[in-house]
Amino acid sequence: MLRLSNVTILRIINQNKTKEIWLELPPLPEQRAIAAFLNAETARIDSLIADYESLIDLLREERQAIVAHAVTKGLNPDAPMKDSGVEWLGMVPEHWGCQKLRRVAKHVDTGSTPSGTISSDEEPDGIPWYTPGDLPDDIILSKSSKVLGQSDSDDNEAKLFPAGCVMVVSIGATLGKVGYTVMDSSANQQINIVWPDTSVIFGRFLAYSLSVKKENMLYMANSSTIGIMNQEKTKEIWLAIPPLPEQHAIAEYLDAETARIDGLIADAERAIELLRESRAALITDAVTGKMDVRDWQKECA
Numbered sequence: 081m082l083r084l085s086n087v088t089i090l091r092i093i094n095q096n097k098t099k100e101i102w103l104e105l106p107p108l109p110e111q112r113a114i115a116a117f118l119n120a121e122t123a124r125i126d127s128l129i130a131d132y133e134s135l136i137d138l139l140r141e142e143r144q145a146i147v148a149h150a151v152t153k154g155l156n157p158d159a160p161m162k163d164s165g166v167e168w169l170g171m172v173p174e175h176w177g178c179q180k181l182r183r184v185a186k187h188v189d190t191g192s193t194p195s196g197t198i199s200s201d202e203e204p205d206g207i208p209w210y211t212p213g214d215l216p217d218d219i220i221l222s223k224s225s226k227v228l229g230q231s232d233s234d235d236n237e238a239k240l241f242p243a244g245c246v247m248v249v250s251i252g253a254t255l256g257k258v259g260y261t262v263m264d265s266s267a268n269q270q271i272n273i274v275w276p277d278t279s280v281i282f283g284r285f286l287a288y289s290l291s292v293k294k295e296n297m298l299y300m301a302n303s304s305t306i307g308i309m310n311q312e313k314t315k316e317i318w319l320a321i322p323p324l325p326e327q328h329a330i331a332e333y334l335d336a337e338t339a340r341i342d343g344l345i346a347d348a349e350r351a352i353e354l355l356r357e358s359r360a361a362l363i364t365d366a367v368t369g370k371m372d373v374r375d376w377q378k379e380c381a
Contacts, residue, residue, distance in 0.1 A: 104368055114366050117373040125359045132348045132355070139348070140217075143341045148292040150330050151285070152320045166318045168296050176322045182315035184281040185274050190250070190311060191267030194238040198229050208265040209238065212249045212257065215271075218342050219287050221247065221259040228266055238266045239273075244283040246274040248290055248297075250309040255301060256294030260287040272314050281319075285327035288334050289319050 106114070152169055153161075159173040166178055181188070191210070198206070206227025208214075214224045228238050241247075242264055249257040250272045260283060267273060274290075276283045296317065301307030322330065365371040 106369065110374055113374050113376060117376045118363060118366055121362055122359055125355050125362075129352050129355050132352045136345055136348050139341050139345050143338055144292060146337050146341075147288050147334055150334055151289040151292065154322060154326065155330060155333055164320065168293075169318055169320050172320045173322065176320050179280075179319055179321050180315065181274065181317045181319060184277055184286070184319065184321065185315070186277045187275040188311045188314055189239065189241070189273045189275070191247075191269050191271045191273060192239050193268050194228065194266075198227060203227050203229075207238075207240065208263070210247060210259065210265060210267040210271060212252060212254045212268075212270050215247065215249060215254070215257045215259040218338060219258060219260050219284075219291060221261050221265065224265070240264055240266055241273045241275070244276065244278070246276065246283060246287045246290060248272045248274065248309070248314060250314070251301075251306060255307060255309060256290075256297040258287050258291040260284055272309065272311060274314070280324070281321065282324060282327040282331055284331040284335070286319070288331060290317070293317055 105111075152172060153159075154173045154176070156173070159175075161171040162174045164170060164172045164178045169178060172178065194209075206229075208221070208224035209226050209228050210221060210224045211226070215221065241261060243261050245261045245265075247259040247261065247267055249255050249270060251270050274286065276286050297309050297313075298307060300313050300316065301309045321327075362371075366373055
C-alpha cells in the first residue's frame with residue numbers, strides 16, 4: 081500500500097488505488113478455514129500480550145511502592161516511628177526530620193528554549209537539552225533527543241545546570257516526572273530544576289523522594305485550566321529527611337531494586353514485541369498460502 085500511496089506530505093490511499101491492491105484468493109472453504117485458524121491463534125497471542133501488559137503494570141506499581149516506602153519509612157523495619165505531622169508523609173522514623181523542599185535546595189530554577197537546539201544524532205557530544213519526553217522511568221538522565229548548538233552555549237542564551245541536579249516536569253501529562261542529571265545539561269521551560277544543598281540532602285535520594293510525589297504535585301498544581309507546578313509551589317513540597325549516610329544507603333538500595341524491576345519490565349516488553357511480530361508473521365503466512373491450515377481443526381480435535 082505504501083508503494084501505491086501519494087508521497088507528498090501525508091501518504092493517502094484513495095478509492096481507485098485501494099481497488100488496485102492484489103489479493104491471494106483461495107477457495108471459499110479454505111478462506112473459512114484460514115479465518116477460523118487466525119481467529120483462534122490471534123486470540124491466543126492477544127491473551128498472552130494482555131498477560132504481559134498486566135505484569136508490567138504490576139511491576140511498575142511494585143517499583144513505585146518500594147521507592148515510596150524506602151524514602152518515607154527507611155530500610156530498617158524495626159526503627160521506632162513518629163507522626164511526621166504532615167498528612168502526605170504519615171509516620172516516619174523517629175530520628176528523621178521533615179522539611180519543605182525550599183529548606184534543602186540551594187536554588188529552584190526553570191529551563192528555557194534557546195533558538196539553536198539541534199538533534200543529538202548530529203552532535204552526540206553536545207550539551208543535553210531535556211524536554212519532558214526525555215525523562216526516563218529509571219530517573220538517571222542519560223540521553224536527550226536534542227542538544228545545545230555551539231552558539232547557545234557561547235552566547236549564554238540557554239540556562240546550564242550542573243551534574244547532580246534534579247529535574248521535575250512542571251506541566252502537562254507527565255507533570256511530576258523526575259530525572260537526575262549526571263552531567264552539565266539544560267532543559268526547556270516545562271521543567272523545574274532543583275539544585276540540592278548537598279550538606280543536608282543527597283541528590284539521588286532527593287530524586288527518588290520527588291519521583292513518588294506525583295499525586296501531591298497534581299493536587300498542588302490544581303487549576304481550572306492547566307495545572308502548573310511553578311517554582312514556588314515546587315519549593316512547598318514536604319520531604320522526609322534521614323541523616324546523610326542513611327540517604328546514601330537508601331539511594332544505593334533503590335538503584336539496585338529499581339534496576340532489577342526495570343530489567344523484568346524490559347523482558348516483558350521484549351516478549352510483547354516478539355509476540356506482536358509473531359502475530360503479524362502468522363497472519364501473513366496464513367493469508368498468502370505459506371502455511372496450510374486446511375486440516376487445522378482436525379488436528380485440534
